[in-house]
Amino acid sequence: MAKDKRPKQTAAPAPAVNPGTPDWPAFKPPLPVVDLEFESLVEDKVVVLRSFFPKNLCRDYVSFLKTLPLITTPGKPKRGDAVRVNDRFQIQDARFADRLWSETGLKDAVLHETVSHLWGGQVIGLNPNIRVYRYTKGQFFDAHYDDSNNVSLSTPIAPAPTQAKTTWTLLLYLTSQAEGCMGGETVFYPHDRRLAREEIPIAPETGMLLLHKHGDDCMLHEGREVKAGEKWVIRTDLCVVRK
Numbered sequence: 001m002a003k004d005k006r007p008k009q010t011a012a013p014a015p016a017v018n019p020g021t022p023d024w025p026a027f028k029p030p031l032p033v034v035d036l037e038f039e040s041l042v043e044d045k046v047v048v049l050r051s052f053f054p055k056n057l058c059r060d061y062v063s064f065l066k067t068l069p070l071i072t073t074p075g076k077p078k079r080g081d082a083v084r085v086n087d088r089f090q091i092q093d094a095r096f097a098d099r100l101w102s103e104t105g106l107k108d109a110v111l112h113e114t115v116s117h118l119w120g121g122q123v124i125g126l127n128p129n130i131r132v133y134r135y136t137k138g139q140f141f142d143a144h145y146d147d148s149n150n151v152s153l154s155t156p157i158a159p160a161p162t163q164a165k166t167t168w169t170l171l172l173y174l175t176s177q178a179e180g181c182m183g184g185e186t187v188f189y190p191h192d193r194r195l196a197r198e199e200i201p202i203a204p205e206t207g208m209l210l211l212h213k214h215g216d217d218c219m220l221h222e223g224r225e226v227k228a229g230e231k232w233v234i235r236t237d238l239c240v241v242r243k
């Protein structure tokens with residue numbers, strides 16, 4: 001058979017970094033800096049890792065995040081959406097999601113046998129949809145539920161996209177009272193009503209990572225008004241294989 005002399009059709013290599021992708025600071029010092037063991041705040045619904053980011057890394061991140069083009073949300077939400085008044089930056093960044101997952105100790109902590117039953121399936125990484133929030137004085141996120149979303153995940157280890165869904169919200173607090181941020185608690189309402197006597201307020205702690213269950217089992221929650229200073233949060237989600 002005659003050899004095909006036509007040049008091979010080779011696809012242009014995908015850009016290593018999408019245009020507009022932030023040049024996120026390195027995780028310095030190398031993470032983790034503490035033993036990462038989840039502490040349960042609400043049984044099977046809310047867990048935290050304190051000091052997930054050390055303070056100086058939070059400071060480096062906040063300085064960097066300030067340079068991003070944050071957009072202040074319009075006051076009037078789309079129908080069905082919660083009122084959210086904050087400054088926000090959003091990017092699809094699979095590489096950063098993967099760094100946060102596998103270069104910080106988070107992956108090992110999440111997959112540890114003591115907690116692996118919580119996540120609603122086999123966790124394969126974090127949602128590439130990365131959101132950065134800054135709340136200044138007077139800003140807040142009104143009470144709402146977080147939805148589960150379908151995502152297609154490719155990781156350096158499994159480059160073929162895997163169909164996944166989000167099951168838990170991840171919030172990483174970069175500031176707290178220690179930096180002059182007053183208020184801004186994330187408040188959970190376990191009985192679907194906003195009663196003061198039932199509320200579970202969680203004050204931001206610099207470097208604390210919080211995970212809460214979302215989708216059908218999501219608790220009603222809000223980001224309470226910031227009274228002074230700035231609350232900075234990075235938000236993504238845990239993703240499990242979709243069956």
Ligand SMILES: O=C(O)CCC(=O)C(=O)O
Binds near residue numbers: 146169185224
């Ligand atoms: O900022 C907070 O404390 C809550 C954020 C939140 O509820 C969300 O991102 O869905």
Ligand SMILES: [Fe+2]
Binds near residue numbers: 145146169221
């Ligand atoms: Fe939420």
